[in-house]
Amino acid sequence: MTNDVIALTPKMPDPWTLLAGLHAGGPDLAVGTAADGAVIQLCAPDGRRLLSVEAPILLHTPGEAERLLGLAEVPEVPMWWTEARATTTVPEAARLAGSFAGRLTAVLGGTTWPPEAAHTAVVPVDTTVSVQPATEDTLPAVDVLTDSTAVVLSERPVVAMTSWLSDILSVCTEADKALHIVTPPHTRLTLPTRTALGGVPHRWVVQDDECGYYDGLSGAVLRWQGGTFAPVRTDAGPAAVAASFTRDTGVDERQLILTFSTRHIPDENLVLGQALEIAWRTLTGSPPAGWSTAEPINLPWSTRQLTDLARKRAPRPTWLLAVGSQDRPAIASLRVNRTEHGVEEEITFTTGYGPGEQPPLDVIEPLAETLVTHHGTMSVITSLRAAARDLTVPPHLAAPPVPVAFTLGPQNVNDVGHDRAARPPLNLCPVPFGPGNRPGMHYPLGDGTDTGAWNVLQQLIRHLRSGDKPGTG
Template identity: 35%
Template sequence: MSGPAADALTPNAMVILQDRPVVAFTKWLADGLRLCSETRRGLQIVTGPDSRITVPLRLVLTGPKTHWVVRADGGYYDGLSGVPLVWDGSAFVPDPRARTYAPAYTAPPSEPVGAQLTVTFRVRHTSDTAIGAAAEQVCAALTGEPPGGWGIAEPATDVWRREQLSELFWSRGAGATWLTIVGGGGRPAVGTLLVSKVGEAIEEAVTLVVGYADPREVPVATLSAQLGGIAAGRHLISLFAQLTNGRADLTTVPRWLGPPGPIGMAVGGAAPGPPGIPAQRIGDAQSPAVWYVLGDGRQQEGWQRYEQLTRHLQGGF
């Protein structure tokens, strides 16, 4: 069994110590995650309380038994959820005795907090030359520039050229291909792109996170207009936009900074929404879609509208 060197490798987990200010999803960690997936282990990254992690690493730390393990106050907790953790002999697991979040997780931040706009969407098309076009369009709409680089891990060292994304995808036999992307404009933007083949079509699942030092700069009111073009000329399956408190440089701290709030959701087609949820057409006649307004990213009532909308679209109204 080949893979990166781990600080502890058990039947349940690969444990890797990372004592550095910012931990990225490097090629080394990507190899570790692949091994964990193949052997049904959890990837567990152990850091100190002052470490931060990047967007791609945060997005992959979601599997079973997978944790960002933070050392603090003589114990451990999950840096993304605040749940206290203990070592059970083969992996870090939630502490069954805990009744509240770890104190270090709920401690107030010691520096100003900005905002992070997250846009997650899925599109489907039949042209291999279109791979990466939707991500390019959304990045340009939100930052003023297309992505500056891409890679199979971090750092994303390859200059953004969409034809290279297609070449990589087909060189792997059209197998699922996961990539990192970074913005090229003045505003920080980092994301991930998963390309896969579905029948005769190509599907792309994209998450792009954009950072704002001043939360008032987030274009909540004009977001539907900025993102509306993504539906034109391709099949938009779904899109969801939400706002979260966070550092403008897009790293994540192991602290509670407040809950995310929804802004809007778009789906392909022309399905009417339920009463009380504003909707507007986006896309074009050949590829229509609808944008539903859920909130301003700050009010938690937006989640109630989100649940109402999803029930309606699933036929449960």
């Protein structure tokens, strides 16, 4: 059984209802808080942490429970998402989490994930076995913590970049530790989680019947050694690759990806997120459905609200996520930075297409023109890859995206030099955008089926960079 149990309720879990849920372990257990009161913890009399309950989240975005939990029947939005995580060191803790969630839904209505975990029975906890109590600085959602690595065990169908997982990642980064997420082979990652785990020393550790464990992103066979998961080397030296990772999954679905950056002059009337909204409307026919700083995405889409948050956090960077409607899977990450040049947005937008659905490549050029001429866009890379329509990441070898187009904004064209940007030494015909004295340039590279487009793009970028003026770009 999973260590995580989630209650989805149409009514807010008030303090009395939460207290009734926490009485699932009987009257002898202690209640405490962590993370400045954002996490309620249920502890044994000897100090063992049994259960950590996150503050309930009000979801306004339709489809998030279906996207992240695979549930077919859930309360209508707005609904409350209350997450409980049981420790793996106490056998009774998992049933305790199920009783907590079951008591919430019994009082408030709604459903739980996983459905079979919910019950309302009292779960006695064996207090005769004592272990060293958790210290205040121990992360409540970590299952194993060593000098080098924090290990999180998860059996969710989809591992999302939740607020607690984001907090663990931040603490690990500051402490120079690795975050290793261990999952069964059927689990997938959301794109934000995949991006977060894509850099050394973090790993997605997949359980495998054949080799034990392997890295879900690289395929390297792993072993627990020296307090961390490390690759198993072959006699020749390189890491062994798991057979499960390289098996052909035969995906007949695609993802269209736009990676672009914008730059704005900071002033009190600046509104962020408008370039992303234009791209979203152009490619899907509707605006984003919601935004948040973590998954599940809980807030209705609002460029004004996300601008206010970024302004409040400045000069620190702000990282945001957005999702689309259920009929057209789409997700984006947006990072806002205050730099010496102005306020910059770094955006990655991805949308999925199933068998028989054609990505709208014909709108890429006019969209790029709109972005560079009206929204301060510095550059755009458009690419296409064979991958799941639902935008989840399985633990299998995946083909890289293939470039479709590359676009430079007027400032970057000016930095490179107009003549150099307009005359690449390749079989390319750049399309100028905007005023003739200060245009942007759009370079069509193909339809996303020819992997040779990568070589063309690399040559183009080398050509453009050789014309950069010192201190620009």
